[in-house]
Amino acid sequence: MAALSSAQCHSYSSNSYPPSSSNGQRRSHGLLSFSSAISRRSPPAVLCLQQSLGNSRSNVVLMQDGAVATPVNPAQKKEATIKKLEDGLLSSSGISSEELKEAAGFDVNENESSVSITVVGASGDLAKKKIFPALFALYYEGCLPKHFTVFGYARSKMTDAELRDMVSKTLTCRIDQRENCGEKMDQFLKRCFYHSGQYDSQEHFAALDKKLKEHEGGRVSNRLFYLSIPPNIFIDAVKCASSSASAASGWTRVIVEKPFGRDSESSAALTKALKQYLTEDQIFRIDHYLGKELVENLSVLRFSNLIFEPLWSRQYIRNVQLIFSEDFGTEGRGGYFDNYGIIRDIMQNHLLQILALFAMETPVSLDAEDIRNEKVKVLRSMRTLRLEDVVIGQYKSHTRGGVTHPGYTDDKTVPKDSVTPTFAAAALFIDNARWDGVPFLMKAGKALHNRRAEIRVQFRHVPGNLYNRNIGTDLDQATNELVIRVQPDEAIYLKINNKVPGLGMRLDRSNLNLLYSTRYSKEIPDAYERLLLDAIEGERRLFIRSDELDAAWSLFTPVLKELEEKRTIPEYYPYGSRGPVGAHYLAARYKVRWGDLGIEQ
Ligand SMILES: NC(=O)C1=CN([C@@H]2O[C@H](COP(=O)(O)OP(=O)(O)OC[C@H]3O[C@@H](n4cnc5c(N)ncnc54)[C@H](OP(=O)(O)O)[C@@H]3O)[C@@H](O)[C@H]2O)C=CC1
Ligand SMILES: O=C1O[C@H](COP(=O)(O)O)[C@@H](O)[C@H](O)[C@H]1O
Numbered sequence: 348m349a350a351l352s353s354a355q356c357h358s359y360s361s362n363s364y365p366p367s368s369s370n371g372q373r374r375s376h377g378l379l380s381f382s383s384a385i386s387r388r389s390p391p392a393v394l395c396l397q398q399s400l401g402n403s404r405s406n407v408v409l410m411q412d413g414a415v416a417t418p419v420n421p422a423q424k425k426e427a428t429i430k431k432l433e434d435g436l437l438s439s440s441g442i443s444s445e446e447l448k449e450a451a452g453f454d455v456n457e458n459e460s461s462v463s464i465t466v467v468g469a470s471g472d473l474a475k476k477k478i479f480p481a482l483f484a485l486y487y488e489g490c491l492p493k494h495f496t497v498f499g500y501a502r503s504k505m506t507d508a509e510l511r512d513m514v515s516k517t518l519t520c521r522i523d524q525r526e527n528c529g530e531k532m533d534q535f536l537k538r539c540f541y542h543s544g545q546y547d548s549q550e551h552f553a554a555l556d557k558k559l560k561e562h563e564g565g566r567v568s569n570r571l572f573y574l575s576i577p578p579n580i581f582i583d584a585v586k587c588a589s590s591s592a593s594a595a596s597g598w599t600r601v602i603v604e605k606p607f608g609r610d611s612e613s614s615a616a617l618t619k620a621l622k623q624y625l626t627e628d629q630i631f632r633i634d635h636y637l638g639k640e641l642v643e644n645l646s647v648l649r650f651s652n653l654i655f656e657p658l659w660s661r662q663y664i665r666n667v668q669l670i671f672s673e674d675f676g677t678e679g680r681g682g683y684f685d686n687y688g689i690i691r692d693i694m695q696n697h698l699l700q701i702l703a704l705f706a707m708e709t710p711v712s713l714d715a716e717d718i719r720n721e722k723v724k725v726l727r728s729m730r731t732l733r734l735e736d737v738v739i740g741q742y743k744s745h746t747r748g749g750v751t752h753p754g755y756t757d758d759k760t761v762p763k764d765s766v767t768p769t770f771a772a773a774a775l776f777i778d779n780a781r782w783d784g785v786p787f788l789m790k791a792g793k794a795l796h797n798r799r800a801e802i803r804v805q806f807r808h809v810p811g812n813l814y815n816r817n818i819g820t821d822l823d824q825a826t827n828e829l830v831i832r833v834q835p836d837e838a839i840y841l842k843i844n845n846k847v848p849g850l851g852m853r854l855d856r857s858n859l860n861l862l863y864s865t866r867y868s869k870e871i872p873d874a875y876e877r878l879l880l881d882a883i884e885g886e887r888r889l890f891i892r893s894d895e896l897d898a899a900w901s902l903f904t905p906v907l908k909e910l911e912e913k914r915t916i917p918e919y920y921p922y923g924s925r926g927p928v929g930a931h932y933l934a935a936r937y938k939v940r941w942g943d944l945g946i947e948q
Pocket of ligand 1: 501
């Protein structure tokens with residue numbers, strides 16, 4: 348939802364560290380925090396500051412050709428603005444220059460603070476695959492603060508050199524082909540260290556604390572812990588990290604990975620346990636789908652284009668579809684997956700978060716709490732999911748072109764008689780004035796025919812359409828559909844009816860197409876980069892608040908329990924297929940046809 352394009356970052360924190368690059372390009376956060384900090388101050392100051400900043404909540408500039416750009420050097424621009432304000436206004440407002448700079452994201456003690464990032468579970472899959480590469484990409488882009496250190500923490504015995512070796516071998520990321528990548532990587536690796544310890548040992552975390560202090564060198568220390576460990580050891584690790592390795596002077600934040608429990612009760616218990624050691628503000632519950640470019644763009648699309656928002660309701664929208672598919676199975680993660688299943692793994696979090704962003708009312712501002720308040724409201728307006736509105740499936744072995752793909756239960760870590768769903772489709776409803784009666788259909792599955800995540804918005808028929816005769820009998824096929832393809836090949840396209848050029852009157856379906864790879868030359872950052880940076884900056888918009896989590900679980904918990912109590916047998920579908928036909932019957936019950944059936948560009 349940050350209004351800024353994914354510009355080069357060269358960011359600095361809203362309250363912790365200085366611009367890390369002299370060119371000073373940065374994300375909009377500083378100014379978002381700036382304006383929110385300012386808006387808590389006296390009205391005249393707000394007015395003057397907002398005017399001098401172009402009355403904008405971000406440093407976005409809309410160019411004449413429609414492109415969005417940041418000012419050439421926002422840091423210098425901001426310095427100049429502050430200078431003007433100092434000259435003209437501060438003496439009368441009572442705001443000190445230091446306060447103003449701090450609110451604007453400048454670190455008043457710029458050489459005094461440091462950020463230590465500890466990846467707890469550094470030997471694991473997620474750390475190697477996502478966290479270290481994202482940290483390196485942030486470093487490469489100049490987004491990490493001047494004084495930063497990365498620590499890996501896990502039980503495995505490793506030296507610093509071994510950690511660096513492990514990290515460098517797995518540092519495959521979007522930066523690989525860029526200029527000076529090797530040099531930057533060497534510099535980055537010099538800032539990476541390792542500490543071996545148990546997750547439940549105060550003593551081992553105290554030893555980590557000692558090492559962190561050495562690296563912090565007496566500066567104000569800010570500490571970020573990323574819990575990349577199985578959920579059963581979250582609390583032990585949080586307890587030890589918070590009591591033995593919290594920052595003495597700066598902030599301490601903890602990123603918690605999903606799963607956040609497996610139902611309402613266990614999630615509430617996890618929240619309660621976390622809050623014994625941390626305040627809600629310190630907890631950053633990550634849902635990496637919120638860090639995806641097109642998910643972040645959803646609000647921009649909706650709230651900054653006049654043509655969409657007026658259509659965003661039951662009056663014009665017939666149904667909304669949230670579709671996730673992967674063309675591979677649970678390979679390697681069967682043990683985890685069997686305890687959760689696809690509804691918990693994808694629907695209750697990733698797809699529901701997208702739904703909430705899609706359907707929420709306009710927030711008061713782009714501040715994290717305003718956005719999260721709206722998301723909670725929409726989640727709480729939703730009808731609890733009923734068993735009859737759910738279809739579940741499980742993939743079975745399939746041989747194609749001489750290659751045999753294993754079934755879900757062929758995985759050695761999965762019980763042979765497992766009925767855990769690897770596919771689910773569900774119909775959800777929001778009982779509020781905007782969305783009354785509009786089906787929100789979700790579909791998520793593993794081992795399907797393709798890998799894709801998309802949002803499809805099917806609009807109503809044109810009443811009394813003059814061209815009905817030219818359209819044919821299938822009116823559904825002729826209605827407008829807006830597709831937001833989250834991945835791969837990020838795109839936004841709108842299906843319209845169009846006259847086929849020629850002397851006759853024949854209509855076809857064509858796309859108004861915004862394909863990111865042709866429109867933007869910049870590569871899209873990985874979701875983990877955005878989210879890590881946000882956590883470092885203390886920006887919470889893209890993290891899940893505990894009341895959001897409660898509301899999300901209460902929608903799914905009853906049906907999950909029922910499925911498990913009844914041991915409902917899933918519909919089996921071949922590996923690599925389009926999934927169970929039951930999904931089509933479910934959609935048909937609500938007069939919906941899945942939009943992803945045809946061959947699409
Ligand atoms: N991998 C992924 O793609 C995704 C993972 N997640 C979540 O992120 C977190 C980390 O995932 P991932 O890296 O796959 O997890 P791993 O299973 O790889 O575990 C991470 C590390 O935790 C330690 N560990 C593993 N099992 C235990 C155990 N039973 N007791 C104590 N320590 C253990 C191991 O380190 P050591 O033995 O060295 O201590 C391991 O390297 C999990 O919460 C997962 O649900 C979320 C989304 C995607
Ligand atoms: O959270 C999860 O997400 C991944 C899919 O993430 P993506 O960014 O690659 O689309 C999924 O494979 C995994 O099962 C789930 O736990």
